[in-house]
Amino acid sequence: MKKCSDFVLNMDESVTLAAANRAKELKSEGRDIIDLTLGQPDFPTPENIGKVAIESIQNGKASYYTQAGGLPELKKAVQNYFASFYNYEIETNQVLITSGAKFGLYAFFQSVLDPGDEVIIPAPYWVSYVDQVKMAKGNPIIVQATQENHFKITVDQLDAVMSDKTKVLLLNSPSNPTGMIYSEEELRTLGNWAVEHDLLILADDIYCHLIYGDEKFTPISSLSEEIKKRTIVINGASKTYAMTGWRIGFAVGDEEIIAAMTKFASQTTSNPTAISQYATIEALNGDKTQVEFMRKTFESRLNTIYPLLSEIPGFEVIKPNGAFYLFPKVKKAMEMKGFTDVTAFTTALLEDTGVALVTGAGFGSSENVRLSYSSDLTSLKEAVQRIHSWMNSSN
Numbered sequence: 535m536k537k538c539s540d541f542v543l544n545m546d547e548s549v550t551l552a553a554a555n556r557a558k559e560l561k562s563e564g565r566d567i568i569d570l571t572l573g574q575p576d577f578p579t580p581e582n583i584g585k586v587a588i589e590s591i592q593n594g595k596a597s598y599y600t601q602a603g604g605l606p607e608l609k610k611a612v613q614n615y616f617a618s619f620y621n622y623e624i625e626t627n628q629v630l631i632t633s634g635a636k637f638g639l640y641a642f643f644q645s646v647l648d649p650g651d652e653v654i655i656p657a658p659y660w661v662s663y664v665d666q667v668k669m670a671k672g673n674p675i676i677v678q679a680t681q682e683n684h685f686k687i688t689v690d691q692l693d694a695v696m697s698d699k700t701k702v703l704l705l706n707s708p709s710n711p712t713g714m715i716y717s718e719e720e721l722r723t724l725g726n727w728a729v730e731h732d733l734l735i736l737a738d739d740i741y742c743h744l745i746y747g748d749e750k751f752t753p754i755s756s757l758s759e760e761i762k763k764r765t766i767v768i769n770g771a772s773k774t775y776a777m778t779g780w781r782i783g784f785a786v787g788d789e790e791i792i793a794a795m796t797k798f799a800s801q802t803t804s805n806p807t808a809i810s811q812y813a814t815i816e817a818l819n820g821d822k823t824q825v826e827f828m829r830k831t832f833e834s835r836l837n838t839i840y841p842l843l844s845e846i847p848g849f850e851v852i853k854p855n856g857a858f859y860l861f862p863k864v865k866k867a868m869e870m871k872g873f874t875d876v877t878a879f880t881t882a883l884l885e886d887t888g889v890a891l892v893t894g895a896g897f898g899s900s901e902n903v904r905l906s907y908s909s910d911l912t913s914l915k916e917a918v919q920r921i922h923s924w925m926n927s928s929n
């Protein structure tokens with residue numbers, strides 16, 4: 535008997551998890567490993583949030599299923615958050631609380647795509663978009679943004695791939711893996727292009743509070759009524775509040791699409807964990823001191839580590855102003871070390887130096903590696919030092 539479906543057998547494993555697993559394996563063998571693969575804040579969830587979660591267990595509130603679309607009180611908190619941060623007045627029937635932003639994305643694709651519908655995905659992209667579109671029987675259409683163009687796509691590139699099957703333009707700013715942020719003007723151009731072609735916009739804003747220097751986050755949904763009407767925003771608690779383990783995301787936008795996604799969620803997850811939903815009300819409404827502390831810490835790490843990384847022979851890196859990743863181009867470094875494949879390069883780096891990065895291959899880039907600076911500064915400096923020495927040494 536053939537036990538598993540062709541679809542799952544052909545699906546790629548997340549490269550991030552694969553790299554993290556190999557790092558863990560080597561660590562368990564006693565190797566001195568610095569793991570910079572992680573896509574999550576290295577801070578514990580702020581105490582005030584945890585406290586509310588514990589209370590929700592103690593007072594029995596978290597014992598039961600919640601509404602499939604999420605607790606009304608949490609939807610209200612998301613509504614207030616959108617009014618204050620996005621300057622976007624929404625009704626609560628435009629909100630769906632999801633089991634992580636990842637499930638919000640999945641529910642979106644499942645709810646809007648018919649077989650063969652195309653989703654434009656700018657590369658480098660977050661690892662799960664492509665497989666999720668395929669799971670919904672859609673076609674991912676990759677538009678390659680280059681490092682030379684600061685990892686930003688252009689309207690000319692979009693024109694070149696536009697077809698009568700195109701349904702969605704996906705944007706992720708700040709980006710995982712590049713940390714790149716589109717300016718207001720760039721977003722306006724992309725948004726107007728989507729309006730002109732009558733497309734939906736999927737705005738994955740999960741890193742919107744991790745912004746550094748003079749950079750500013752512009753929600754694409756704020757740029758015009760026409761853009762807003764066709765934009766579904768995906769956001770969540772994971773990155774902003776150091777709550778990756780709690781699995782809470784939210785999707786906001788068109789009432790009809792949110793209703794369809796809610797129906798889909800009701801048949802798949804039933805509801806996101808009640809404890810986490812209560813905790814997220816506190817995250818959104820409560821004290822933000824710790825959130826700002828984490829943001830500032832990321833910024834100071836970026837400012838320390840970026841110049842050191844830039845000095846490594848063969849590493850070409852642009853300074854991002856968002857998220858917590860650096861995405862250096864290592865084409866020259868690969869040549870210097872005799873590699874043609876970036877995954878083999880990343881594996882050799884790990885085996886030789888104990889520094890775990892993620893190959894760019896899974897992000898749609900065959901010349902880059904991703905370094906997460908969600909780690910303490912001592913480890914980060916040591917990691918960069920080891921990579922530097924490795925690049926200086928002969929093969």
Ligand code: PLP
Nearest residue numbers: 573634635636660710740770772
């Ligand atoms: N979108 C992007 C760009 C991400 O990097 C991630 C997590 O790494 C997610 C969505 C999913 O976040 P969540 O933990 O809320 O599922």
